[in-house]
Amino acid sequence: MIVSGICYLPRSSKRQNASIQFLPSDRIRLVSEQEQHEWLLSELTLSEPLGSVPRKVIFPDGTQFIADDQRVLDGWLWSGKGSWLNRVEQNTPMIAASLAAIVVVCVLLFSHGVPWLTGALVRVMPEQVSHAVGEHVLATLDDHLLEPTALSRSQQVAINTRFEQVVIALPSLSVQPRLIFRRWGNGPNAIALSDGTVIVFDSLVELAETPEQLDSVILHELGHIQHQHVMKSLVRSTLLSAAVAVMTGESTGLIDVFSGVGVFLVTQGYSRDAEEEADQFAAEQMLHLHGSVAPMQQMYELLKATAGEGDLPQWLSTHPKLEERIKVIAQ
Known part of the structure; x- marks a missing residue:
């Protein structure tokens, strides 16, 4: 041969x-x-x-x-x-099937694996981490976006006293919350940080016609704290960044991502599911505290009217749309 x-x-x-x-x-x-x-x-x-x-x-x-x-x-x-x-x-159909399988695995990993791992990590994460991240995010916001409040001392004391009474009446939260005030020129707003800090902006206090209406927004932010949305979003973003780093070989900047995403979240809003969870928490507590969700609906209507023809306030700009949220609250 x-x-x-x-x-x-x-x-x-x-x-x-x-x-x-x-x-x-x-x-x-x-x-x-x-x-x-x-x-x-x-x-x-x-x-x-x-x-x-x-x-x-x-x-x-x-x-x-x-x-x-x-x-x-x-x-x-x-x-x-x-x-x-x-x-x-050398088998083209088998190569295509293998690529399809890889895509399916990646989709399942990011749609189910990462959320599960995120929840598991947040549950075992030391409380010091959420406090450190919250303090860093607040310092960054104060340096670049926020200004000291112009509310009078008596206004701050009155709202804080009411806030403490609301917190006492709530189920035990994942972290001990506190309320602070700031000015921001981006419309009526309130945001929650990972360490339990709720920041209420002067324009939101001025917009609220009743204390109950202001309560509804604060309760919404406490819903984000109760469900640990900030830390979950931070950990999920870090996991995704780490996954990209592993795949691309680029591992620099992960520490900056962890805290930087926190600033992005509080200024750009949360996911649809997170907003729905926070709305549900606020609605349930409004019924428990005031026997009605009407003040919450009224507050959302005021926020909608304030937005006018332009964009909604950032914390309301994420899905679901404001009209949908009002309808859900009414049910």
């Missing part, structure tokens, strides 16, 4: 016509344009099959042989070990 092809002699890039001949006693003869040699089959090395890349027969002296007909060579030299991988590499 003779198989024709080409060969490259040791320490040479010159291509030569050659052939190999299979001999008795498991021996093989290589015949090139310059010389010929014989070896035992056990002395040869075969390169691993890789898609359509030609396989090489490597002889003990370093000579490399590439057959014109790879199938004939495989039939004589390749015992079948690992041949399934070669078939997969």
